[in-house]
Amino acid sequence: MPLANDVLIVGAGPTGLMLACQLARWSVGVNIIDRHAGPARETRALGVQARTMEIYAQLGIANRALELGKQATGANLWSQGRKTARIPLGEIGLGVTKFPYLFILGQDDNERILGERLNALGVSVRWNTELIGLQQETSHVTATLKPTDGSIEPATFRWVAGCDGARSTVRERSGIGFPGAPYEHVFFVADVEARGNIVPGELNVFLWRQRFHALFPMRGPNHWRLVGIVPRHLRGRDGLGFNDVIPELNTELGMAISFGACRWFSTYRIHHRSAQRFCDRRCFLLGDAAHIHSPVGAQGMNTGLQDAYNLGWKLGLVASGHARDALLDSYDEERGPVARRLLATTDRAFRLVVSEHPLAGLFRTKVMARLAAFAMGHASIRRLAFRSVSQTGIHYRQSSLSATPAHWPEDAPRAGDRFPWLRVKFEDGDDVADLFERLDGLGFNLILIGQKGARQELEKFAAPARILTIADNSINDDVTARAKLPRPSFFLLRPDGHIGLCGARLDGSAIERYLSTRLHLAN
Numbered sequence: 001m002p003l004a005n006d007v008l009i010v011g012a013g014p015t016g017l018m019l020a021c022q023l024a025r026w027s028v029g030v031n032i033i034d035r036h037a038g039p040a041r042e043t044r045a046l047g048v049q050a051r052t053m054e055i056y057a058q059l060g061i062a063n064r065a066l067e068l069g070k071q072a073t074g075a076n077l078w079s080q081g082r083k084t085a086r087i088p089l090g091e092i093g094l095g096v097t098k099f100p101y102l103f104i105l106g107q108d109d110n111e112r113i114l115g116e117r118l119n120a121l122g123v124s125v126r127w128n129t130e131l132i133g134l135q136q137e138t139s140h141v142t143a144t145l146k147p148t149d150g151s152i153e154p155a156t157f158r159w160v161a162g163c164d165g166a167r168s169t170v171r172e173r174s175g176i177g178f179p180g181a182p183y184e185h186v187f188f189v190a191d192v193e194a195r196g197n198i199v200p201g202e203l204n205v206f207l208w209r210q211r212f213h214a215l216f217p218m219r220g221p222n223h224w225r226l227v228g229i230v231p232r233h234l235r236g237r238d239g240l241g242f243n244d245v246i247p248e249l250n251t252e253l254g255m256a257i258s259f260g261a262c263r264w265f266s267t268y269r270i271h272h273r274s275a276q277r278f279c280d281r282r283c284f285l286l287g288d289a290a291h292i293h294s295p296v297g298a299q300g301m302n303t304g305l306q307d308a309y310n311l312g313w314k315l316g317l318v319a320s321g322h323a324r325d326a327l328l329d330s331y332d333e334e335r336g337p338v339a340r341r342l343l344a345t346t347d348r349a350f351r352l353v354v355s356e357h358p359l360a361g362l363f364r365t366k367v368m369a370r371l372a373a374f375a376m377g378h379a380s381i382r383r384l385a386f387r388s389v390s391q392t393g394i395h396y397r398q399s400s401l402s403a404t405p406a407h408w409p410e411d412a413p414r415a416g417d418r419f420p421w422l423r424v425k426f427e428d429g430d431d432v433a434d435l436f437e438r439l440d441g442l443g444f445n446l447i448l449i450g451q452k453g454a455r456q457e458l459e460k461f462a463a464p465a466r467i468l469t470i471a472d473n474s475i476n477d478d479v480t481a482r483a484k485l486p487r488p489s490f491f492l493l494r495p496d497g498h499i500g501l502c503g504a505r506l507d508g509s510a511i512e513r514y515l516s517t518r519l520h521l522a523n
Contacts, residue, residue: 005029006319008143008157010170012125013040014107015287015304016163017114021059022312024121025442028319031157032123033145035130039115041264045107045301046216046225047072050390051418052302053099054497055309056113058441062099064113069105070219075203089203093386095482097421098434102389104216106225107301134160134173134283141282159315160283163308166271168289174280180273180292186230188267190242193260194224213249222260230267241265274343278332284311291339299342302391307335313495316442317521322464324520334396392418396498401518403501412484415499419447419491420483424476427469440466441495446511449480450488454506464521465492465511494519 007023009016012034023030048069056062073090076083093100115125133144133154141160145153162170171178194215198204204215213228231248234240242265249259274291278284287304311331317323387393396402397416404415413420422435439445444465448454450472458467470476480487492501492511501514515521 005031006158007031007161007315008033008131008141008155008159009161009163010034010131010168011163011165011287011289012036012111012115012127013163013165013287013304014045014110014114014301015308016161017111017118017125018055018305019161019163019286019308019312020123020125021114021118021121022308023315023319024118024123025059026312026316026320028316030123031126031155032118033126033129033131036127038127039111040108045110046104047302048103048105048110049299049302050093050097050099050101050103050386051392051394052305053103054097054392054421054436055305057098057436058439059117061113061117064116065103065105065110068109068113068219069103070201070217072102072104072203072217073201074199075205076199078204078206080208081206083199086199086202092382093390093392096383096386097390097392098436100386104218106218110301131164131169131173134170136174136281136283158282158319161311162283162285162289163287163304165288166273166292168285170283171275171285171289174283174285176280176285177276178273179276180271182269182271186235186267186269188226188228188230188240188242188245188265190226190262190266191218191264192224192226192242192262193222194226194257195222195260196257198257240267272343274336274340278307278336278339279328284328284331286311290335291343293343299389299391303339303342306338306391306394309496310335313442316495322522324522327520330399330401334399334401337398338394392421394418401494401500403514403518405503408502409484409486412486412489413491413499413502415502417499418497419493419499420485422470422479422483424479425471425473427471432475435468436497438466438468439493439497441497443495444500444515445493447491447493448506449485449490451490451506452488458506458508 006029009020009030009032012032016032016034020030020032048065053062053065056065071090073088075087075089077085077087089102091100118125128148130146131143132146135142140156140158142154142156143160145155147153160170162168164170198215201217203217206213213226216225216227217223218225228245228249230240230245234244237244242262246259271292275285275289278290286307288300290307291303293300314323314327314331318325318327395416395418397414399416402415408414423432424435425432426438446465446467448467448469451469470480486504488504490503490506491499492514494500500519501511503510
């Protein structure tokens with residue numbers, strides 16, 4: 001049976017599209033299928049975090065996202081119908097990233113811009129095609145595909161990526177468990193027009209003794225995405241629609257809010273689950289196929305996109321013959337702990353938000369808003385909260401791909417961390433430039449700081465990396481000091497922008513040894 005392509009991606013949601021884009025950029029042969037007839041028109045995921053926007057910038061689609069979405073400048077918390085706090089979000093991550101805010105862009109629009117980019121890279125989604133069989137061999141995977149015309153198509157691939165959601169066929173066919181459970185509540189989401197006593201252009205969260213509602217501003221006048229909990233007496237009703245929940249909304253909101261046209265309404269259950277492992281030999285799980293959790297913090301879609309970003313460069317190196325298969329083992333090693341930590345933290349927060357216990361209701365309506373506003377009034381807490389929610393603080397320090405020397409300063413960026421976003425002067429330029437815009441997203445980057453006399457060492461350096469030398473001057477001294485970057489130091493960045501190796505004095509042989517033994521680069 002002929003080899004159809006290097007990678008089969010099952011599922012053309014945001015995660016699958018991101019992985020396909022990354023692999024296409026690495027010139028990896030990729031097929032992407034989806035059992036649906038076309039892209040989703042409805043969406044639950046809304047928040048696009050700063051780390052996702054940084055990845056979009058590397059893909060060349062950040063400006064398109066900014067055109068379609070809306071920056072969240074603040075979150076307003078209402079308790080029992082009265083506004084109790086406002087949390088500013090406009091520049092909450094200033095200095096951490098080029099995108100220091102929460103950005104609101106529906107999943108459907110995310111899929112649109114990723115799909116446009118994928119088409120520009122010469123890859124198209126094959127819709128109306130279902131995966132019905134999977135057989136792994138030592139060197140390949142045989143997938144059985146079923147188009148809607150009823151025909152059966154066996155095809156052989158080197159790897160299969162399951163981006164096919166909570167009911168993943170790839171996960172089930174790989175025999176990977178998916179432990180967890182649904183929350184007891186039933187939720188609704190509605191795409192509506194709303195007017196009245198709500199802060200326009202900002203997130204409005206309404207906290208009640210028994211439940212909550214949230215209104216997210218969308219593109220267009222009076223356009224909102226409304227999320228809430230279906231009242232108990234309405235759960236299980238056939239044909240439940242937006243008109244059925246309006247009376248309860250009017251009673252609970254207790255405010256002068258009127259709802260106009262409802263473009264879309266849906267109910268759903270939320271689960272909290274994590275796959276027992278994220279790969280099985282030549283099959284990988286990403287996004288909702290690997291982990292599903294509560295919507296607290298708008299982390300779900302963004303986590304799936306980062307799954308794809310992490311796996312993409314590793315598959316790119318291995319598929320092209322530049323790295324050995326052992327590099328792929330680090331995908332589960334790095335992304336599994338991230339998902340499990342996220343699952344634990346969002347689960348605890350979500351249970352507090354939706355709990356019907358009287359003490360939880362009292363905390364939600366009397367304490368939560370004021371406590372959040374007080375905490376966010378402190379710069380250090382704002383910075384910590386932003387790094388967590390924006391996913392810029394995600395690290396792989398415990399990964400086998402991370403090598404930090406002994407006696408490295410405790411407060412300095414370490415191997416496994418995302419390298420800090422900086423605006424500096426490079427040796428080859430006179431103007432201050434965005435370091436992230438200089439990084440090679442399809443290779444390694446070597447950052448040199450205070451490395452006088454490194455020319456001779458660089459002449460011996462044969463590893464594949466773009467070399468960026470941060471010039472010695474007062475501007476850069478201030479920038480590197482604020483980022484806790486030691487002088488002298490060097491940082492070898494992986495293609496995803498995370499630090500692989502760091503040290504004081506440049507040592508070309510140590511870098512080459514790292515790339516060979518840790519990154520499994522082929523000679």
